[in-house]
Amino acid sequence: MPAKPQYRRVVLKASGEALMGGQGFGIDVSVVDRIASDIAEARALGVEVGVVIGGGNIFRGVAVASKGGDRVTGDHMGMLATVINSLALRTSLSKLGVEAIVLSAIAMPELCESFSQRQATAYMNAGKVVIFAGGTGNPFFTTDSAAALRAAEIGADALFKGTQVDGVYSADPKKDPTAERFERLTHTEVIERGLAIMDTAAIALARENNIPIIVYSIHEQGGFGAILKGEGRCTTVADA
Numbered sequence: 242m243p244a245k246p247q248y249r250r251v252v253l254k255a256s257g258e259a260l261m262g263g264q265g266f267g268i269d270v271s272v273v274d275r276i277a278s279d280i281a282e283a284r285a286l287g288v289e290v291g292v293v294i295g296g297g298n299i300f301r302g303v304a305v306a307s308k309g310g311d312r313v314t315g316d317h318m319g320m321l322a323t324v325i326n327s328l329a330l331r332t333s334l335s336k337l338g339v340e341a342i343v344l345s346a347i348a349m350p351e352l353c354e355s356f357s358q359r360q361a362t363a364y365m366n367a368g369k370v371v372i373f374a375g376g377t378g379n380p381f382f383t384t385d386s387a388a389a390l391r392a393a394e395i396g397a398d399a400l401f402k403g404t405q406v407d408g409v410y411s412a413d414p415k416k417d418p419t420a421e422r423f424e425r426l427t428h429t430e431v432i433e434r435g436l437a438i439m440d441t442a443a444i445a446l447a448r449e450n451n452i453p454i455i456v457y458s459i460h461e462q463g464g465f466g467a468i469l470k471g472e473g474r475c476t477t478v479a480d481a
């Protein structure tokens with residue numbers, strides 16, 4: 242008999258940067274298809290899944306600001322990038338027969354529905370995957386914060402951060418090969434130690450709403466499902 246999942250409803254924050262695969266920019270459809278198959282596996286386990294995708298494979302607002310441009314416009318461009326990624330994920334999920342709805346924080350009715358907490362909850366109750374596009378809809382935020390916000394709004398039991406590394410380390414493992422991986426930390430420890438796995442606003446919002454954050458590698462096929470079954474490799478950020 243398959244293991245019972247540990248969570249009923251989760252939000253997955255999927256790395257935007259991961260979507261470019263080996264291309265260096267944009268969307269590698271085979272990567273999106275693989276992430277979609279992990280989400281399909283979670284649905285098959287009976288877990289309700291909301292998804293927030295980053296935009297780092299296409300655009301980040303700081304790129305404009307660092308060249309002297311207008312940060313707010315840059316952030317608008319970054320949020321549009323998350324809509325592009327969300328539409329790509331919806332396409333990959335539908336190829337697998339998984340019904341997914343894109344709800345955008347920025348109205349663009351020709352492309353997708355606009356976000357409302359009530360509509361999102363109704364779709365999730367009906368077993369559809371809800372993809373939250375357009376971040377929070379506000380500049381100066383990130384999709385990590387959007388993921389924590391949506392997780393709180395829809396009453397998620399956990400926030401999964403599927404990223405480029407397999408957990409939270411004592412320092413950025415891409416820069417410091419001596420960094421050590423943690424199995425478990427509290428939200429407060431992540432903030433106080435300055436562990437830059439997620440922005441502080443996102444962690445604080447998750448802490449305030451008692452939402453555990455599970456950090457794992459999005460590159461690990463089946464990793465999402467394995468963790469849902471209590472088996473995979475990750476760092477759990479939760480109050481003791």
Ligand SMILES: Nc1ncnc2c1ncn2[C@@H]1O[C@H](COP(=O)(O)OP(=O)(O)OP(=O)(O)O)[C@@H](O)[C@H]1O
Nearest residue numbers: 256257258295297404405409410412413436437438
């Ligand atoms: N203490 C730490 N532990 C783990 N990773 C860390 C730590 N500090 C920095 N990092 C880095 O943070 C990165 C994750 O950051 P970020 O959220 O910007 O990327 P992402 O998940 O690819 O999201 P996106 O592309 O959607 O913005 C990891 O790939 C890792 O290199």
Ligand SMILES: O=c1ccn([C@@H]2O[C@H](COP(=O)(O)O)[C@@H](O)[C@H]2O)c(=O)[nH]1
Nearest residue numbers: 295296302316319320376377382383384
């Ligand atoms: O609420 C939000 C979310 C995102 N942005 C902008 O989009 C890019 C891409 O998001 P990442 O989290 O970096 O993947 C981000 O750099 C911001 O420019 C935003 O303004 N508000």
